[in-house]
Amino acid sequence: MILAFGQQALAADAPPARSTQTMWMLNCQGCHRADGAGTGSAVPPMPGIVARFLWVPGGREYLIRVPGVAASPLPDDSLALLVNWMLKKFDQENIPADFTPYTAAEVSSFRQLGAYGEEAGAIRASLMRVFVPVTSTNP
Ligand code: HEC
Numbered sequence: 200m201i202l203a204f205g206q207q208a209l210a211a212d213a214p215p216a217r218s219t220q221t222m223w224m225l226n227c228q229g230c231h232r233a234d235g236a237g238t239g240s241a242v243p244p245m246p247g248i249v250a251r252f253l254w255v256p257g258g259r260e261y262l263i264r265v266p267g268v269a270a271s272p273l274p275d276d277s278l279a280l281l282v283n284w285m286l287k288k289f290d291q292e293n294i295p296a297d298f299t300p301y302t303a304a305e306v307s308s309f310r311q312l313g314a315y316g317e318e319a320g321a322i323r324a325s326l327m328r329v330f331v332p333v334t335s336t337n338p
Pocket residue numbers: 223226227228229230231241242243244245248249261262263265266267268271273281282285319320323
């Protein structure tokens with residue numbers, strides 16, 4: 200399936216694929232800022248946090264079903280590249296050693312479940328409550 204090969208495969212088509220940095224600037228930066236710091240209290244910061252969602256059950260799905268990702272006009276293969284890039288760019292130190300990068304197929308399957316609506320904030324809070332026990336050495 201050609202979709203899984205991302206930019207390499209797209210490069211064969213007429214217009215060159217945009218770089219992930221450019222996709223971020225055009226689609227995400229307005230809310231998340233160039234450095235992922237977010238905007239006031241409405242858009243949460245990413246550095247030191249965003250890759251920690253990968254550690255908890257449901258977190259991998261959460262990162263794709265937030266409205267900014269799942270409801271984006273970008274296609275699945277671009278979003279997979281963009282989210283993989285974003286995790287590395289803003290929170291590399293918290294990426295689990297066994298992290299498997301998102302593929303277009305995985306992004307597609309999460310998007311088919313639908314973008315979160317207003318419940319995104321509550322889901323985020325419940326996932327973050329699990330952050331501490333997972334990182335703790337205590338049972
Ligand atoms: C209109 C503003 C807006 C845009 C545009 C936007 N986001 Fe978001 N994003 C948010 C908000 C607000 C949250 C917090 C969850 C929620 O309440 O929806 C969030 C959460 C996230 C999260 C989960 C991280 C966390 O700490 O909760 C990821 C990943 C994410 N966005 C990626 C993206 C990407 C990638 C793009 C561009 C394709 C994008 N967002 C575009 C507003 C935006």
